[in-house]
Amino acid sequence: MNEATLCDFYGQSALIERLEADFRSGQFVHAYLFAGPRGVGKRSVARLLARIALCTGVNKPCGACGPCVRFLTDNHPDVHTLRPEKSLGVDDVRELIAALQLRAFEGRLKVAFIERADRMTPQAQNCLLKTLEEPPEGTLFFLMTDAPGALLPTIVSRCRQVNFHPLTQEQECARLTALGFPPERAALLGQLSEGSVGEALAIARDEGYLPLRERVMRAFFDLRGPQDVLSAGAGLKDDKENAERILDILERLLRDAMRAQAGLGRVAEASAGYAAFAARTELSASLRLLEQVALARKMRGSNVPFATVLEHLLLSASKEIHQTCQR
Structure with a gap:
């Protein structure tokens, strides 16, 4: 397995150098919260620091x-990882804590990685909180999230928060070009991935991403009214395997629209309906729809059928687009 080194963290090197110095000197705290968009290096940095701490x-x-x-x-x-696909329940956290209560098998350190920590249920977060307040001896936690606001403030306060920032589009294009992508392809990937080289590489490897993005874009933004909701969702509601990707794509489309609405650029690879939404709709409408996407994720975590979640989102989008057309 190829693991990252310091030179791999393009655009984050100063941040990583400080953390690396702390770990090399043994001056690290018991819990870190790495916050930032997906694909900017949170997991790779956590693994690098854990390797330093465990190495003899x-x-x-x-x-x-x-x-x-x-x-x-x-x-x-002595390394334990929680990597939830959907929600992370209290039983998962209890199992992790039980493992951390045991003596280390080698050395004195036990490491716990909790990826997408925002997917912990409130009960799971409260369970973890007690351990963060009184951690077992020799325990090191890495919590990773792209939505720190979904964590209990008390969880956040018990960790040292480290914020990872996306690259500028120019930085990302330069990095992707250096990795061998033609300039036009690098520019498109940079715009689609919002400053995340990791996400850009994932999109480039995924032949199904752009076709799925096109389907999501047309389903949500080519709506003419509530009467189109059922037909618009027909091609997506049964695609349960891609449910999270659909929500991710919609969220990214809305953020891209918000940048255009704020006068910070144009939307990428837009259908007519999406281009019109970004050009004619107020930024507040995109923000309201982003809130509905967050609600949709909570519905998914509560095991609401994806078809119901999708219909809820399409009705919300239809309402915003209909109001725009009436102005």
């Missing part, structure tokens, strides 16, 4: 000592 070699992380080898092959007995 001289030049940390050496990649050759027992802890390094076991970490790199995902076989380290």
Whole structure:
């Protein structure tokens, strides 16, 4: 498995250098909250720092000592990861805490990664809070999220928050060009991924992304009124495997529209309906729809059928577009 080194974190190097210095000197706290958009390096940085903390070699992380080898092959007995697909429940957190209560198998440190920490239920967050307040000896937590506002303030206050920022479009295009993408392709990927090189690479690898984006864009923004909701959702409601991707794409389309509405650029690869929405609708309408996407994620976490979630979102979009057309 290829793991990151400091030079891999283009645009984040000053931030990582400070963290790396803390870990090399052993001056790290027991819990970190890494916040920022997906694909900007939160997970990779957390893994790099954990490797430094666990390594028993001289030049940390050496990649050759027992802890390094076991970490790199995902076989380290003192490393635990929660990576939720949907919600993260209290039983998952309890199981993690029980494992952390045990003595370390080697060395003195146990590491817990909680990815997409915002997907913890309130009960799970309260359960974790007690452990963050009184952590087992030799425990290191890394919480990662692109929505820190969804975490309890008390959770946030018990962690050292580190904010990861997206690159500017110019920085991202330069990085993607350096990675071998033609300038036009790099520019499109940069606009679609909002300053996240990791997300740009994921889009480039995913042949189905642009066709799905086109379907989402037309379903939501080519609506003429509430009467179109059922037909618009017909091609998406049964696509349960892509439910999260559909919500992610809609969220990204709305943020892109907000930048255009604020006079900060144009939307990328737009259908006629989406271009009109971005040009004629007030920024507040996009913000209201973003709030509906956040609500849709909560509905998904409560096991509401995706078809119902999608219909709710389409009705909200229809309402905003209809109001715009009446002005």
